[in-house]
Amino acid sequence: MLYLIGLGIHDERDISVKAIEALKKVNVVYAELYTSFFNGDLSVIEEWAGKEINVLGRKDLEEDIDGNVLSDPREDVALLVCGDPLIATTHADVILRAREKDVEVNVIHSSSIYSAVAETGLQIYRFGKTTTLPFPEKNYFPTSPYDVIKRNYDLGLHSLVLLDAKSEEERFMTINEGLRLLLRMEDEKKKRLIADSLFLVGVARLGGDSLIRAGTVEELLDQDFGEPPQSIVVPGELHFAEKEMLDVFRID
Numbered sequence: 001m002l003y004l005i006g007l008g009i010h011d012e013r014d015i016s017v018k019a020i021e022a023l024k025k026v027n028v029v030y031a032e033l034y035t036s037f038f039n040g041d042l043s044v045i046e047e048w049a050g051k052e053i054n055v056l057g058r059k060d061l062e063e064d065i066d067g068n069v070l071s072d073p074r075e076d077v078a079l080l081v082c083g084d085p086l087i088a089t090t091h092a093d094v095i096l097r098a099r100e101k102d103v104e105v106n107v108i109h110s111s112s113i114y115s116a117v118a119e120t121g122l123q124i125y126r127f128g129k130t131t132t133l134p135f136p137e138k139n140y141f142p143t144s145p146y147d148v149i150k151r152n153y154d155l156g157l158h159s160l161v162l163l164d165a166k167s168e169e170e171r172f173m174t175i176n177e178g179l180r181l182l183l184r185m186e187d188e189k190k191k192r193l194i195a196d197s198l199f200l201v202g203v204a205r206l207g208g209d210s211l212i213r214a215g216t217v218e219e220l221l222d223q224d225f226g227e228p229p230q231s232i233v234v235p236g237e238l239h240f241a242e243k244e245m246l247d248v249f250r251i252d
């Protein structure tokens, strides 16, 4: 049996009792922390589970899963993941690979940025497709996030914009960096979407010492959102109840 377990969106205390019960039972415990930023202390979970946690890197999981998580189909294994374990495409792949080996998968869900973003007051069912802003590299500056936001915006839907996390290099994109990338995309695309006056919401460390600020691009660029993880929300059409909720977070 493979237990795919969500750590939740902030620290070690977000893991469920059900997850701890499973961790006590399994033979081996792995964790992948590279798809987000874990604010917690894994050693506390090791103590609760009564066993060591082996942290895997991106390559271990994406290129050598048969050498770790799926190395012995007869063993009960747990894989810990930040947030909810199914909110990241990598983990659907883990399930498929387990099924190929006839390993049963048990998913233990947890809190996720996908639901926590509703703390802004924006209603979850009024969001369109989510996008992620990747760190640009030499000869690599994808502008597809801009297209996703534009499509959502034209349909009156909100966009959740996740920010790249390169945990192995300890690089986590900030809202500020994300906004600058969006302005650079605007320069290329020129569809008059990301103007200095566009109204946005910045969210940091939801589920922990949450910081939510709503304002124009210009105003948000002046804010210091502190530690990761951080995300941007581009609101579409606002229902009056959403407007009222967002007012609480407006930068004066």
Ligand SMILES: C[S@@+](CC[C@H](N)C(=O)[O-])C[C@H]1O[C@@H](n2cnc3c(N)ncnc32)[C@H](O)[C@@H]1O
Pocket (backbone or CB within 6 Å): 009, 010, 035, 036, 037, 081, 082, 083, 084, 085, 086, 087, 088, 111, 112, 113, 114, 116, 161, 162, 163, 164, 165, 203, 204, 205, 206, 207, 208, 229, 230, 231
């Ligand atoms: C690939 S997603 C992983 C999502 C995770 N599996 C979940 O269910 O929450 C990682 C990105 O989500 C965003 N994120 C995750 N937790 C967050 C939080 N507590 N507050 C704000 N943004 C968060 C950040 O942009 C981060 O880089």
